[in-house]
């Protein structure tokens with residue numbers, strides 16, 4: 001029923017490797033989001049059903065609103081358990097790299113993964129994958145890595161082995177990487193897959209509540225402050241920008257995840273089609289970029305902020321002061337003005 005997106009040779013080879021594999025490590029990108037977690041845990045639940053020894057190792061903490069995910073408690077944080085993690089990575093027979101396209105995206109873990117003797121597999125939907133895995137299932141046309149994990153398991157002939165827990169994780173990733181199916185979500189097959197996941201007993205309404213309606217009071221007040229005071233709109237550029245310094249974050253008792261989704265809000269203003277959010281971290285400024293339509297966030301992110309990502313959702317970093325970051329952004333906006341003001 002589903003189009004065969006992943007090529008057969010990759011499916012066959014992965015199936016063969018699986019038979020010869022005992023110890024598997026799953027890794028995903030720094031500051032794991034819903035899709036990083038959903039794809040990793042979705043694959044994890046399947047692999048443990050096949051009696052494999054599986055460890056998910058992520059570079060650093062994931063947000064509070066994903067802690068309910070089945071299996072999340074078993075995830076190892078590399079920055080907290082480096083020694084054990086290094087050993088698991090070095091001893092693995094197979095390493096599955098999910099939802100990232102280059103070692104830079106797993107930060108401190110990069111070297112351990114690079115040096116590991118394990119067979120390496122990439123399942124991802126970011127463009128331009130680096131040459132770090134022998135099997136590369138890279139499909140930027142698919143809106144989430146979690147969807148790719150569903151396709152992979154199904155094509156291997158194991159749809160029946162997908163558990164309710166695994167289905168919940170896959171659904172979470174599909175939902176979060178499409179903004180609850182409001183962008184990158186016009187493929188009919190997404191909805192076919194959702195119906196398949198519902199057949200496993202998931203409650204998609206519950207998942208939506210777990211992810212989006214369990215925030216703290218502090219987050220809501222921070223959001224109010226951002227929208228009232230910190231959002232700058234550039235009508236002539238069809239763009240908007242939000243910035244938050246460490247001092248401001250502290251004032252609102254910020255915890256990781258509290259600013260999740262802020263970058264999307266300005267896109268609800270008529271004619272704004274590009275939105276950027278700067279959040280001051282301890283050693284750099286983290287940047288999130290979002291667009292609607294054809295405007296290439298990833299090109300903008302890579303040209304000015306050493307980053308990348310998807311056409312409509314990208315990220316990057318800036319090493320300098322907040323003011324310098326904003327100045328860079330405003331100059332970049334002028335450069336990109338023709339592109340922002342065409343295809344209206």
Ligand code: 5GP
Pocket residue numbers: 029033126287288289306307308309310313314315316317
């Ligand atoms: P977010 O804004 O949610 O952190 O990231 C949005 C998208 O951009 C994600 O698909 C993520 O993989 C990508 N991304 C975020 N930060 C970076 C970065 O520093 N470098 C690159 N290459 N991609 C990033």
Ligand code: MN
Pocket residue numbers: 035036099125143144145177
């Ligand atoms: Mn993703």
